[in-house]
Amino acid sequence: MLVIPRGFKFSGISCGIKEKGGKDLALIYATQPCVACGMFTQNKFKAHPVLIDIERLKEGEAQVILANSGCANALSGKEGKEDALAISRQLSSLLGIKESHLLLASTGVIGKRLPVEKINKSLPLLIEKIKEEGVGDAAEAIMTTDTFPKIYFIETKIKGRGKKSIRIGGIAKGAGMISPQLATMLCFLFTDACIDREALGESLKTAVEGSFNRILVDGDMSTNDTVIALASGLARNPRIKTDSDNFPLFAESLTEVARELAKMIAKDGEGATKLIEIRVKGAWDAKDAHRAARSIARSPLVKTAIYGGDPNWGRILCALGQVKVKFKPHRVILKIQGIKVFENLEPVIKDRKELINKLQEKKVLLEINLQHGHHRTVFWTCDLTEEYVKINAHYHT
Amino acid sequence: MLVIPRGFKFSGISCGIKEKGGKDLALIYATQPCVACGMFTQNKFKAHPVLIDIERLKEGEAQVILANSGCANALSGKEGKEDALAISRQLSSLLGIKESHLLLASTGVIGKRLPVEKINKSLPLLIEKIKEEGVGDAAEAIMTTDTFPKIYFIETKIKGRGKKSIRIGGIAKGAGMISPQLATMLCFLFTDACIDREALGESLKTAVEGSFNRILVDGDMSTNDTVIALASGLARNPRIKTDSDNFPLFAESLTEVARELAKMIAKDGEGATKLIEIRVKGAWDAKDAHRAARSIARSPLVKTAIYGGDPNWGRILCALGQVKVKFKPHRVILKIQGIKVFENLEPVIKDRKELINKLQEKKVLLEINLQHGHHRTVFWTCDLTEEYVKINAHYHT
Numbered sequence: 001m002l003v004i005p006r007g008f009k010f011s012g013i014s015c016g017i018k019e020k021g022g023k024d025l026a027l028i029y030a031t032q033p034c035v036a037c038g039m040f041t042q043n044k045f046k047a048h049p050v051l052i053d054i055e056r057l058k059e060g061e062a063q064v065i066l067a068n069s070g071c072a073n074a075l076s077g078k079e080g081k082e083d084a085l086a087i088s089r090q091l092s093s094l095l096g097i098k099e100s101h102l103l104l105a106s107t108g109v110i111g112k113r114l115p116v117e118k119i120n121k122s123l124p125l126l127i128e129k130i131k132e133e134g135v136g137d138a139a140e141a142i143m144t145t146d147t148f149p150k151i152y153f154i155e156t157k158i159k160g161r162g163k164k165s166i167r168i169g170g171i172a173k174g175a176g177m178i179s180p181q182l183a184t185m186l187c188f189l190f191t192d193a194c195i196d197r198e199a200l201g202e203s204l205k206t207a208v209e210g211s212f213n214r215i216l217v218d219g220d221m222s223t224n225d226t227v228i229a230l231a232s233g234l235a236r237n238p239r240i241k242t243d244s245d246n247f248p249l250f251a252e253s254l255t256e257v258a259r260e261l262a263k264m265i266a267k268d269g270e271g272a273t274k275l276i277e278i279r280v281k282g283a284w285d286a287k288d289a290h291r292a293a294r295s296i297a298r299s300p301l302v303k304t305a306i307y308g309g310d311p312n313w314g315r316i317l318c319a320l321g322q323v324k325v326k327f328k329p330h331r332v333i334l335k336i337q338g339i340k341v342f343e344n345l346e347p348v349i350k351d352r353k354e355l356i357n358k359l360q361e362k363k364v365l366l367e368i369n370l371q372h373g374h375h376r377t378v379f380w381t382c383d384l385t386e387e388y389v390k391i392n393a394h395y396h397t
Numbered sequence: 398m399l400v401i402p403r404g405f406k407f408s409g410i411s412c413g414i415k416e417k418g419g420k421d422l423a424l425i426y427a428t429q430p431c432v433a434c435g436m437f438t439q440n441k442f443k444a445h446p447v448l449i450d451i452e453r454l455k456e457g458e459a460q461v462i463l464a465n466s467g468c469a470n471a472l473s474g475k476e477g478k479e480d481a482l483a484i485s486r487q488l489s490s491l492l493g494i495k496e497s498h499l500l501l502a503s504t505g506v507i508g509k510r511l512p513v514e515k516i517n518k519s520l521p522l523l524i525e526k527i528k529e530e531g532v533g534d535a536a537e538a539i540m541t542t543d544t545f546p547k548i549y550f551i552e553t554k555i556k557g558r559g560k561k562s563i564r565i566g567g568i569a570k571g572a573g574m575i576s577p578q579l580a581t582m583l584c585f586l587f588t589d590a591c592i593d594r595e596a597l598g599e600s601l602k603t604a605v606e607g608s609f610n611r612i613l614v615d616g617d618m619s620t621n622d623t624v625i626a627l628a629s630g631l632a633r634n635p636r637i638k639t640d641s642d643n644f645p646l647f648a649e650s651l652t653e654v655a656r657e658l659a660k661m662i663a664k665d666g667e668g669a670t671k672l673i674e675i676r677v678k679g680a681w682d683a684k685d686a687h688r689a690a691r692s693i694a695r696s697p698l699v700k701t702a703i704y705g706g707d708p709n710w711g712r713i714l715c716a717l718g719q720v721k722v723k724f725k726p727h728r729v730i731l732k733i734q735g736i737k738v739f740e741n742l743e744p745v746i747k748d749r750k751e752l753i754n755k756l757q758e759k760k761v762l763l764e765i766n767l768q769h770g771h772h773r774t775v776f777w778t779c780d781l782t783e784e785y786v787k788i789n790a791h792y793h794t
Contacts, residue, residue, distance in 0.1 A: 044718035044726055075711050077743035110711020111744050223715050300697070300781075301789055308790025314472050314507025318620050321441035329441055346474035347508050384697075385790075386783035392698055393705025393782075 002135065003155040005167040005192035007031045007232030010134035012141030015122035017070035017108070017115055025122055026141035028065040028188055029130045033101055034230040036062035037201045039208050041225035047074030048084045049104035050224060056100050057228075060197040063097050065188055065228060067105040067142050068119065069173070074110045074223035083114040090120045094127060105226050107173060107186050108144055139171040142186050145391055146173050150264040156253045158193075158246045164237040166193040166250070168257050174215075174265030185212065185265055187227045189257060193250060194233040195240040202242055203251040204229045211258035214290075215266040215380045216297045229254070266380035271387030276306055277380055278366045284326040284373035292368060293379035295323040303384035309359040311352065313341045316366060331371040337364065399532065400552040402564040402589035404428045404629030407531035409538030412519035414467035414505070414512055422519055423538035425462040425585055426527045430498055431627040433459035434598040436605050438622035444471030445481045446501035447621060453497050454625075457594040460494050462585055462625060464502040464539050465516065466570070471507045471620035480511040487517045491524060502623050504570060504583050505541055536568040539583050542788055543570050547661040553650045555590075555643045561634040563590040563647070565654050571612075571662030582609065582662055584624045586654060590647060591630040592637040599639055600648040601626045608655035611687075612663040612777045613694045626651070663777035668784030673703055674777055675763045681723040681770035689765060690776035692720040700781035706756040708749065710738045713763060728768040734761060 009029045017024040038057045040050045056062065066087065073080050084104055092099040106114070129137070139149035153169030172187035189204070208227055233239075240246050267275040278296050283289035296302055299319035305312040313334060321329070334342040337358035341349050349355060364383075406426045414421040435454045437447050453459065463484065470477050481501055489496040503511070526534070536546035550566030569584035586601070605624055630636075637643050664672040675693050680686035693699055696716035702709040710731060718726070731739040734755035738746045746752060761780075 042719070043715060044722075044724070045714050072711070075714055075739065075742070075744065110709070110715060111739075223711070223718065300785070304786050304789035307786065310791060312507070314469070314620070317442050317472055318440060318507060321620065322439070325441075327441070342472065345472070347472065384786055386786045388697070389701050389704065389781060389783045389786060392701035394707060 002151070002153045002169070003167045004132045004135060004153065005169060005190045005232060006234035007192055008190045009130040009132055010138040011126050011129035011131070012134065012137030012139070013122060013126050013129060016118045017068055023137060023141035024068055024070045025119060025126055026067045026138040027126045027130060028067070028138060030063045030230055030232050032232065033061050033063045034232050035195060035197050035200050036060060036228065036230050037197065037204045038103070038226065038228045039204060041223060043223050045075055045223045047072050047106055047224040048076065048081045049073055049106045050226060052084055052088070053103045053105070053226065053228070056103060059100060061101060062103050062230060063101040064091070064095060065103045065105060066091055067186060068114070069142050069144050070108040071106060071112045071114050072108045072110045072224050073106040073114050076111060076113055079113060083116045086116050087114070087119050091123055094123055103228060105186050105224070107142060107224050110223060135171060142171065142173040144173060145270050146268055148268060150174070150261050150268070152257050152260040154253060154257060156249065158237055158249060160245060161238055164235055166191060166235040166237055168193070168253050170257050170261055172261040172265060174268060185225055187212065187258070187261055189227065189229040189254065191229070191231045191254070192233065192235040193231055193240060194235060194237050195231045195250065199240050199242045199244070199247055199250070200229055200231050203254045206251045207255040207258040210255045211262035214378060215262045216294065263380050266382050269382035270391045271385040272382030273385055274306060274362055274364055274383045275380065276364045276366065276382060277378065278368070279376070279378050280368045280370065281376035282370040282372055283375040286375050286377065288325045288373070289375045289377040291323050292320055292325045292370065293377050295319045296366065297379050297381035300384055303381065306359065306364050307383035307385050309356060311336065311341070311349070311355045311359060317342060320368060327370040327372045333369040333371065335367040337361070399548070399550045399566070400564045401529045401532060401550065402566055402587045402629060403631035404589055405587045406527040406529055407535035408523050408526035408528070409531065409534030409536070410519060410523050410526060413515045414465055420534060420538035421465055421467045422516060422523055423464045423535040424523045424527060425464070425535060425587070427460045427627055427629050429629065430458050430460045431629050432592060432594050432597050433457060433625065433627050434594065434601045435623065435625045436601060438620060440620050442472055442620045444469050444503055444621040445473065445478045446470055446503045447623060449481055449485070450500045450502070450623065450625070453500060456497060458498060459500050459627060460498040461488070461492060462500045462502060463488055464583060465511070466539050466541050467505040468503060468509045468511050469505045469507045469621050470503040470511050473508060473510050476510060480513045483513050484511070484516050488520055491520055500625060502583050502621070504539060504621050507620060532568060539568065539570040541570060542667050543665055545665060547571070547658050547665070549654050549657040551650060551654060553646065555634055555646060557642060558635055561632055563588060563632040563634055565590070565650050567654050567658055569658040569662060571665060582622055584609065584655070584658055586624065586626040586651065587629070588626070588651070589629045589632040590637060591632060591634050592628045592647065596637050596639045596641070596644055596647070597626055597628050600651045603648045604652040604655040607652045608659035611775060612659045613691065660777050663779050666779035667788045668782040669779030670782055671703055671759055671761055671780045672777065673700070673761045673763065673779060674775060675765070676773070676775050677765045677767065678773035679767040679769055680772040683772050683774070685722045685770070686772045686774040688720050689717055689722045689767065690774050692716045693763065694776050694778035697781050700778065703756065703761050704780035704782050706753060708733065708738070708746070708752045708756060714739060717765060724767040724769045730766040730768065732764040734758070
């Protein structure tokens with residue numbers, strides 16, 4: 001049973017944007033205006049829905065998110081903006097809510113126009129279908145090359161008066177164009193916590209930093225990456241502010257939800273067969289830890305070796321050595337699947353067969369200890385397979 | 398007919414380093430000590446031959462290069478250094494030249510020990526076989542996953558007294574772990590020009606900047622990348638110094654040779670079917686031009702789209718927009734194969750079929766005009782195919 005935060009309803013239908021069919025239009029509906037925050041792609045070419053949301057979120061309130069897959073509405077010219085606004089107007093009038101309370105998100109092929117008429121015609125059905133349990137349909141409707149919908153919900157008891165429980169959850173999509181610079185996919189987070197805008201914004205930053213900024217599929221940053229958080233307040237807890245006792249707890253819980261969704265995205269990278277977790281410790285500072293982990297996560301040679309179940313550990317150290325990270329080569333220790341493979345500048349594998357066997361597992365753990373400081377990080381990526389190439393060589397046509 | 402620079406002989410044989418057989422040991426032999434310069438990987442984990450060469454080149458003279466494929470002699474522990482020195486001692490005594498005049502280079506799997514005995518036993522045959530026409534054998538013996546040997550030689554008339562001709566040439570290997578940070582593969586350049594060390598060093602910097610620093614296969618920087626230039630002086634031209642009239646001409650010629658070899662490396666990237674040339678102009682400064690070109694060259698989504706002959710131009714702009722480069726999105730113009738596809742933030746493709754047809758060609762040209770300054774660059778890469786994944790998932794085992 002999913003513990004849907006109070007005050008949220010969802011629906012997802014097929015309206016014909018995706019040529020191959022399948023759900024492609026999602027509605028996330030709050031029963032009343034929510035405190036709202038967003039984080040968006042840092043790509044200079046931003047999709048129209050991203051530009052519209054950035055503008056609308058300045059007020060810090062929103063009630064509805066309309067998201068589509070199959071068309072990114074990015075680099076689609078001035079008409080692309082008109083398309084988005086025409087849909088927004090129609091939805092706003094059907095729901096009777098302010099346009100500024102309505103957010104948009106699109107994902108799919110870049111440079112294509114949205115089929116406005118198809119979408120607008122489908123809005124009444126989409127609205128009719130909203131319900132709490134519609135979250136699965138909504139998660140499915142934002143999928144592109146994802147192989148499974150990404151949904152995660154938790155319930156947490158908070159401290160103080162009445163020991164209220166708050167609920168936090170989210171849905172996300174990922175698969176390709178995944179690189180950890182701010183928000184890097186679509187993710188919608190919901191909570192019924194009563195929280196002010198600043199505290200929600202700060203929590204979202206922490207959550208994104210600890211989740212989506214630590215995953216990478218192919219290192220490409222999309223034009224459409226969007227993370228939006230809505231808080232309905234219906235848990236009726238004492239309002240959480242940045243100086244509240246419950247603020248760290250809330251931020252942690254939001255991070256947990258975001259991290260689980262992020263790991264699902266990494267695991268479901270285009271063509272992926274394995275989830276790779278990279279733990280770096282002993283780094284001089286947080287940036288060094290991040291840079292080291294990211295360079296390994298991005299290396300096609302590391303990713304293909306892990307796909308092949310090949311204990312080619314030299315590629316991991318090579319990827320580490322190629323970025324500007326402070327460390328002394330002779331102090332570096334590398335473990336793969338818990339087995340020490342390199343220390344004191346010497347290969348130290350005792351049982352190569354055991355290592356090869358452990359590399360067959362669906363989750364591969366790489367641990368790097370730089371022994372140069374006290375900072376650490378965790379990063380997630382996936383292997384690189386022929387299937388990734390197949391998917392992306394022919395995605396457009 | 399190759400115009401081999403006067404004073405150079407070569408050989409290449411199979412000595413059993415490569416498990417699958419094939420030539421794997423190359424000797425480059427100058428009949429007398431040469432002015433010598435080198436540029437090496439910036440990876441913190443440097444292979445033993447790289448560390449040895451850096452030390453030996455401090456004197457600025459060298460006469461012989463011994464190179465092997467099949468084993469990188471990198472991250473191979475203290476024994477790896479001993480292995481390299483044992484081979485060096487043996488070769489030095491056989492040839493009767495100073496050890497400090499002998500350079501080493503290795504390429505292949507990281508973390509493996511060199512078969513010292515096999516190599517030392519093969520040295521007499523390797524020496525016996527040296528001849529001018531041996532350059533093809535030497536180029537073949539440094540190949541790993543390369544599909545063709547990379548050789549390029551030119552002859553140039555220089556200005557002044559007697560209008561002497563000088564010859565410049567080189568051999569190179571590439572294929573995987575190719576990323577443009579300094580020298581990123583093995584390349585040996587030879588000239589019979591009479592040139593002093595400073596002028597040779599400056600020319601080499603220019604040449605590497607305009608060639609190997611502008612190619613990228615997978616973005617991984619090897620532990621073994623090496624570019625060495627040897628100048629025999631046997632052209633008997635007036636010695637070229639950095640303030641000579643002939644200095645720019647020499648640097649340009651060396652750059653030409655390096656660039657042609659670099660393009661061969663990009664074209665022959667692991668699994669590649671197409672050479673991609675990326676021209677960026679209108680950049681604010683040289684760094685911006687480089688960053689923009691490199692981001693596009695590195696993007697797996699761009700590389701797979703081109704492999705698939707898919708005019709998915711949005712991915713090119715997306716790769717451009719994700720790096721820190723100064724430009725205004727509305728001023729960017731993108732051409733593919735000479736056809737304008739994007740301008741004024743609008744897609745402007747008139748004939749999609751023509752574009753698709755032109756993308757079938759073996760060479761694909763991407764032109765980006767940022768219209769934000771006066772700097773430009775050219776960059777080369779290759780497409781990303783299933784074959785790249787196949788090669789690298791199972792290279793080790």
